[in-house]
Amino acid sequence: MRVASLAILFAAAIAVASSANAADVAAGKAKAELCAACHGENGISQTENIPSLAGQPDQFLQWQLVFFRAGSRKNEQMQPIVEEITNEDIRNLGAYFASLTPFKGGKDDNPDLSEKGKQAAAGRRCASCHGDSYAGTKAVARLAGQREEYLVKALHDYKAGQRVGGGVAAMADVAYHMSDEEITALAHYLAHL
CATH class of the missing domain: 1.10.760.10 (Cytochrome c-like domain)
Known part of the structure; x- marks a missing residue:
């Protein structure tokens, strides 16, 4: 129930905020410098069990950050990071990573x-x-x-x-x-x- 309530509040906040403040991709890029250590340069992960973020849908990324910040999605490395980001940061990070070219699957060896x-x-x-x-x-x-x-x-x-x-x-x-x-x-x- 708590997650559902958070989801509804987040959706309403995004709808209101997005009409008042468009996401700033440049600000998202600056904020994403911290993300590169795990999620890779330009959002292409080179680290086992760490997802690539490049080309992920904007709303999906925003939701995941909110779930991490709310504690409903848990990860030791993400928790201290999401505690420090604002709703504006979330909008900007979502827009930035969504704007990046996703990894195209490598050569299929099987x-x-x-x-x-x-x-x-x-x-x-x-x-x-x-x-x-x-x-x-x-x-x-x-x-x-x-x-x-x-x-x-x-x-x-x-x-x-x-x-x-x-x-x-x-x-x-x-x-x-x-x-x-x-x-x-x-x-x-x-x-x-």
Whole structure:
């Protein structure tokens, strides 16, 4: 209930604030210097289990920062950072990372596994939320080109009920029924798009 109330308040605040103050991409870029240590130069992560942020939808990024700041999404490295950012910082960071060119999946070293992942994506109807190209939309994450091991971790976290925020009910329900093999194949497929 608390997360739902926070979500409604955040959505209202964003709607009011966005009409009064447009996001400042340059200010977001300056603030994102702190993010580069983990999330990589230009939002392309080179660190295991740390997601790339480049090209993620603006609203998705803003929601995740709010969930971290509210404590409903937990991460030891993120907690001290989000405690120091303002709503304006959140708007600016969302706009900045959304403006960056996302990583295009690298060379696929296992096309058979990708084919299994493609079948899993179709069977689990991933495109119904994440879009046909898996680029995400509005408050739904971009999956295409994301770090493979991060996708595996995220799906296992949803499956175990350890990750909340956003479409947690849908993601928890989808991931709960996935086998480890299916998670591995799906992550491989998406990472190489």
